[in-house]
Amino acid sequence: MSQQNYEIAVYPGDGIGPEVTREAIRVLDVVAEQQGFTISKRHLDWGYDYWKQHGQPAPDGFVDSLRDVDAIFLGAVGWPDDMPDHLSLAPLVSIRQAFDQYACIRPARLLPGLTSVLAGKGPDDIDIMVIRENSEGEYIDNGGRFKQGTPDEVAIQTALHTRKGVERILRFGFEQARTRRNHLTMVTKSNAQRYSYVMWDDILEEIKDDYPDVETVRQHCDAAVMNFVRWPERFDVVVASNLFGDLLTDLGGILGGGLGLAPSCNVNPEKRFPSMFEPVHGSAPDIAGQGIANPVAAILSLVMMLDHLGQPAAAKQIQTAVESAIMAGHKTTDLGGELSTDQMGDAIISQLN
Numbered sequence: 001m002s003q004q005n006y007e008i009a010v011y012p013g014d015g016i017g018p019e020v021t022r023e024a025i026r027v028l029d030v031v032a033e034q035q036g037f038t039i040s041k042r043h044l045d046w047g048y049d050y051w052k053q054h055g056q057p058a059p060d061g062f063v064d065s066l067r068d069v070d071a072i073f074l075g076a077v078g079w080p081d082d083m084p085d086h087l088s089l090a091p092l093v094s095i096r097q098a099f100d101q102y103a104c105i106r107p108a109r110l111l112p113g114l115t116s117v118l119a120g121k122g123p124d125d126i127d128i129m130v131i132r133e134n135s136e137g138e139y140i141d142n143g144g145r146f147k148q149g150t151p152d153e154v155a156i157q158t159a160l161h162t163r164k165g166v167e168r169i170l171r172f173g174f175e176q177a178r179t180r181r182n183h184l185t186m187v188t189k190s191n192a193q194r195y196s197y198v199m200w201d202d203i204l205e206e207i208k209d210d211y212p213d214v215e216t217v218r219q220h221c222d223a224a225v226m227n228f229v230r231w232p233e234r235f236d237v238v239v240a241s242n243l244f245g246d247l248l249t250d251l252g253g254i255l256g257g258g259l260g261l262a263p264s265c266n267v268n269p270e271k272r273f274p275s276m277f278e279p280v281h282g283s284a285p286d287i288a289g290q291g292i293a294n295p296v297a298a299i300l301s302l303v304m305m306l307d308h309l310g311q312p313a314a315a316k317q318i319q320t321a322v323e324s325a326i327m328a329g330h331k332t333t334d335l336g337g338e339l340s341t342d343q344m345g346d347a348i349i350s351q352l353n
Contacts, residue, residue, distance in 0.1 A: 007040050009071070011046060011073065015285045016075070017047070019341050020341065048060065048088065058091040074278035078280070089138075093278060104133075107264075114326060133242050138157070142159075174210075183217070184214050185239070185243075186219070187248065188218070221240070231270060258335065262280060318348075327346075
């Protein structure tokens with residue numbers, strides 16, 4: 001029997017983060033009541049405003065303060081005109097690594113009722129799940145700067161790939177492919193990076209026979225970018241390193257209708273630690289406070305959170321409500337409509353039943 005009471009840490013963040021988070025929480029509250037489970041929320045006032053007051057984006061010990069929650073729900077972070085990006089992202093990177101959230105799942109699916117940016121491609125052609133290795137790779141803080149600020153300055157940033165990290169993300173990808181269309185594409189750059197990504201190639205060859213029902217393809221990252229655009233229908237599950245997965249998913253978000261529709265999660269699949277759920281889009285300070293941000297990506301991130309928490313009926317209910325609202329013509333300005341953020345939230349709530 002699934003758990004019926006959950007504590008969620010809500011981290012609205014910066015810019016449009018609080019606006020889209022507010023709509024997502026409204027949807028969550030309605031669905032929880034309808035489905036018969038309860039949600040308690042721990043509000044986190046971290047981010048840009050906290051940094052202005054305290055000189056850091058989150059309090060000391062913030063990671064330990066989250067260990068007992070069931071999940072973390074994030075809006076967006078960053079205010080790049082004032083706060084350096086590496087500072088605003090630091091709490092997220094720390095959470096991902098401390099809680100071993102090694103699988104970042106970012107689906108790119110064009111919903112019915114929307115027009116693709118690609119001519120001749122429709123919802124049947126664009127349904128990709130990118131799984132990004134989230135615990136190591138290029139985003140490990142491994143390097144430094146020497147003779148900083150002088151003409152002789154040197155910067156070294158070294159990616160880190162481990163056999164354990166590569167094998168577990170590939171096996172996770174294979175298992176996800178088995179729930180979809182039994183096709184996995186591994187994206188690397190082994191023709192140019194002969195140590196790290198040749199190891200990825202070797203590990204794939206070693207384990208792929210454990211999944212004989214899954215067709216396996218290797219592509220270099222530059223080819224994958226090209227093929228996302230010309231042949232999106234040929235992709236099902238895509239597994240990539242931290243950096244390559246990040247790049248591919250921004251493209252995937254646009255193919256799926258725009259970043260305002262793109263959900264994501266950072267999960268510890270074994271559920272030994274809390275996982276984190278967030279829209280792919282950033283904080284968009286240029287439109288913050290105008291009430292025009294699209295809340296759908298945040299609301300679809302709830303679908304992923306509820307599935308992870310063992311509430312598939314609630315997840316399906318939200319997914320159906322979003323699709324029904326869009327099919328009925330309810331759209332925010334980024335999708336060519338006229339609805340405000342809260343009006344889009346109202347439209348989705350009206351479809352919940």
